[in-house]
Amino acid sequence: MAIIVNQEKCIGCSACVPVCPFGAIDMKNGKAVINENCTMCGACLPVCPVEAIYREEIERVVTMDKTEFKGVWVFIEQAGGEVKGVGHELLGEGRKLADELGEELAGVLIGNGVEEMASEVFASGADKVYLVEGPEYDHYNTEAYTVAFVDLIQKFKPAAILVGATNDGRDLGPRVAARVRTGLCADCTDLSIDPETRLVLWTRPAFGGNIMADILCPEHRPQMGTVRPKVFKKPAQDMNRTGELVKVASKVKIEDLKVKLIEILAVCTSNCKLEEADIIVSGGRGLNKPENFAAVEALAEVLGAAVGASRAAVDAGWKPALHQVGQTGKTVGPKIYIACGISGAIQHLAGMSSSDTIIAINKDPDAPIFKVADYGIVGDVLEVLPLLTAEFSKYKAACK
Amino acid sequence: MKFDLNEDQKMMQKIARDFAEKEVAHGVEERDEKECFSRPLYDAMAGLGLAGICFPEEYGGADGDVLSYILAVEEISKADAGLAVALSATVSLCAWPIFAYGTEEQKQKYLRPLAEGTKMGTFGLTEPNAGTDAASQQTVAVLDDDHYVINGSKIFITNGGEAEINIVFAMTDKSKGVKGITAFILEKGMPGFTFGKKEHKMGIRSSQTMELIFQDVRVPVSQMLGKVGEGFKIAMTTLDGGRIGVAAQAVGIAQAAMEASIKYSKERVQFGKPISANQGISFMIADMATKVDASRLLTYRAAALKDAGKPYSKEAAMAKLFASDSAMEVTVDAVQVFGGYGYSREYPVERMMRDAKICQIYEGTNQVQRMVIGGAMLR
C-alpha cells in the first residue's frame, strides 16, 4: 500500500503538510508530494479539502495460510508463586475477543511448579491452558521462554496473542514476534475485532502519547500485542469454571541458557509497587524541594498508598526512577490517583489516565492535569497536603 | 551576501546553547547574589573546547572561525553574562595577543592551556590613573640583566586572582610616551605578584574583578610579549577584537531580556487580557527586536571581516557601541514590561539591566568607540 497525492486534483493549499506526524509531505512545484518518511498512517487523508490524497493497494506477499490459525492466547506471567494481575486482565479482554470470533481463549503458562495456577486461569475465562514446566523456567529467561512460546505457536497456531507489557512481557514479546516473523503492537490501550476482516484492531498511543493509532496485522499470524497492566479491569472470576489443560514438554536445557540470573536486589519498599497499588499518591515539580516529598509520603502512609513521581521529579533526583509514572516510566491504573504539584504533561497522563478516580492538587488553575482530574483543588500543594493527610487520618480513625 | 550560518557555526552555537541552558542557567541568581565566580563551571565550559574555537589545532584549538566563537559568547551571555566575560577576557584579551604576537615557545607554553581550557587569562592594562588615557601607564618595568623588574598596579581586571596567565602592560621608557610601553606575560604565583581588592560591582557579579599588584616582580626577558615598545600597539589591536566579544555579550543579554519580556507579556493578564495585547507593550517589543537584530548583524559582520583577514577596527567599534547601547535600552524596557515584578530580584530582568551597563564602559568606553569610528570616517 502507498499513500499518493493525485497531482491533478491537488490545489497546492499545503493543508496536509503540517498534519503529517512524520514530516513526509513536501511541496514541490506548488503540489504536495509524499516522501520516503511516509508510514501510511493516513493522517493526511481527511485533511485534504479536495480529496486528492488516497491509499493505493499494492500486492502483498502472502506467506501463510491464515485459516489454520485460530484462537486467542494470553501469556500468563507469573512470579514468586503468583499469577500477575495483568494476566487476568488480559484474559477478561481476551474472552471478549474470542467470543466475537467464535473461537477459543487459552492461557499460556510457562514456569516451574506452576500447574496449580491453571485453575485461576480457567476461572478468568480461559477454555484451555497450555503448560510448559521445568526448572529452566523457574525465573523469567528470554531464551527459555522464547523457545517454549514459539514451540507452542508452531504446534497450536493461535490467531492472536496478548502479552502483558511488563518489563518481562516487553522483553519476550518482540523476541517471539521476531522469531515467528509476525507483527507485534506495543502498549495497546484498546482491542477490538474488525467485523469485516475478523482481524484484531490494536489501538495504541504514538508520538509520546500525543496521538492514537489503530493498527492491523492483516497477513501475518499470530497477530500479537502487548497491553500495559491496569489498562483493563480484572474480570469476575468463576472458580467453578474448568477447561482443558494441555501439557507440552520442554525443549530447553538449563545448561544451554546463555544469560544467567545472579541475584535479585529488592530496592523498593512496599510503597513503590505502583503497578499493583490501589491508591497512588504522586509528587511533581510543584513540590519545589525534594524535602517536600515527605508530605506526599505522609499522605501515602495514611492511605496505605504507593508513592509515585513525575518525570520532572525523577530527573531532578528527588525520587529514584522506579517511582516514575508516565510514558517512559510505569503505567498505572489504581482506584485513586492523587497528583500533587504535577502539571499534567501528556507523557505523564499517558501513564495514569486509566485510573478510576483522579484527584489533583496544583496552584495553577490552568494546569493540564485539571482537564483529566475528577476532582481538583486549586491551591498550594504544601498547604493542602498536610490538611488532607489530617482529614484522612481522622476519617480512618472514625471508620474503625 | 549570505546571512546563513554554515554547519560548523550552527553546531558550535548548539553546543554553547545546550550547555548554557542545561548547566549555566542553574544557579546564576545565586552566583549574582553571592558575587561568586565558579571556576568549576568555567572549567566545564572550557572543557568542551569553547575557549579554543578560533585557534589552530597546533596550539590546542579547534581551527574554527571567529564567528563560531562569537556565537558561543552570545549563547553563554544569554544565560550568564558574567561567565561569558570570563570566557571572552581569557580568549580575546589574553589568548589572542599571545597568538598574534607571541614566540613559538610562548604559544606552546601559554596559548595552549588557555585554548584547551585548563588555564584562564587576564588583560592588565587599566590603572587607577590610566583608563581611557591608557598611554599614562604608571606601572614600570626596568631591565635588570636578563629580567625586567615590574612595579605598579592594575585595577578592574576581569578574572584577576583566578587567572594563571596575565598579560601586563608596563612602561619601559617614559621618554618615548606611547611607544615606551611593553607587554609582558606574568604567571600567577610569581614572587611579588599579588592581588588586591575584589571589586563589588553593579553587574556581571558572577565574574571576578580584582586589582593586580606588582612589587619587584622579576619577569624573564623570554616572557616579554612582542618587542620592546610594541605594547601599546598590542593593547590597541587586542581591544579591537575584544570589542566583538563585548558586542556579542551585549547581544546575548539583550536577547535574553527580550525573550523574558515576550513570555511575561503573554502570561501577565490585566484588564482581562494579556498585556501583550496592548500596543504600548507590543511596540516596546518591536523596538527591542529591531535593536537586537541590528546589533547581532553588526556583530556577526565584524566577526566575518576578522575571519576574512580584512580590516575590522571601525566595524568592531560600531558593533560594540550599538550593541551595548541597545542592550541598555532593551534591558531598561524589559524591567518596564515586567512592571513592579521587574524591579524584584526574584525576576531575572533587573540582573540583566545591571549586567548590560558594563558593556557601555569596558574595553573602551562608548566615547572611545565614537572616537575610533569618527577617526576612521574623517581620515
Added chain:
Amino acid sequence: MEIVVCVKQVPDTTEVKIDPVKNTLIREGVPSIVNPFDKIAVEVALQQREKHGGRVRVISMGPPQASDALKECLAMGADEAILISDRAFGGADTLATAYALSTSIEKMGPVDLILCGKQAIDGDTAQVGPGIAENLGMPQITYAAKIEINGDTVKVDREHDDGYEVMECKMPVMVTVVKSIAEPRFPTVKGTMKANRTQIPVWTAADIGADEKRIGMPGSPTQVRRIFTPTQRSQGQLIQEETAQQSVAKLMQLLGDAKII
C-alpha cells in the same frame, strides 16, 4: 572491544502540540533530536571504551537528515557512523527495521556488544533491540540500569518490578539501557568540527544485500489503519475555596458523596 550502538533520529515529542481546532498534530517547529535513550546508550558505549579500549560505531536507519543525529554521536566521541537509507526502507515497522539494522550490523564485522536505548520516544515500542538480537542469534538483556564488563562477560543490573535483577552473559550480547544508567556528555567543539568534516557512509538496501520482501512496507506485518487524537477524560470538578482548609473539607465531602471513600 567492538561496540555498535543503534540510534534513531526522532521528533522531540515533548514539544509536539495538538491543534485545538482541527484536532491534528502540529509538527512544524518541532526539532529533530537524537532519541534521548539512544544518546544514553552512546554514552555507555563511550564509557566502556574508556575503560576497556575498543571501537564505538553508531548506526541508524532513516532518511538522509538522520545523518545529523549520527553527527551528534560522532561529536560526542563515537569512532564511526553509518547511515542506512533507501526509499525501500520507508514505511518500515519494527520487524522490518530490526531486519534492516541486523543485516547491516552483519556487514560491519564481528561485534561484541550491541547497545540500544530502551525505546524511541516517538514509537515507544521497545521492539527493535530484541528484534536485532533475534536476527543475529544473540542473547539479550533489556532495561539495563547498570552495566559492568569483566573480560568477556557482561554483568547487568536489570530494572524489574521493584528492584533489580543482576544478570550475567558472555559477549556477544545485545543490551537495552534505561535513563538512570548514565548522563550523556556534551559534544565538544573539536568533536563537533571533526564530525562535520566526516563523510558518513550511506548504505542502501542493495549495499547490505537486503531481501526486498523483508524491508520497508513489504516487510512490515503491521499497518496503521488510522490515526486520531485521543479523547480526553471529561473534566471533573475544580475546588477553589477561600482557604486550603475549606478546599480540603469540600473535597472530603465530595468524595464521601460519590462513595469513593
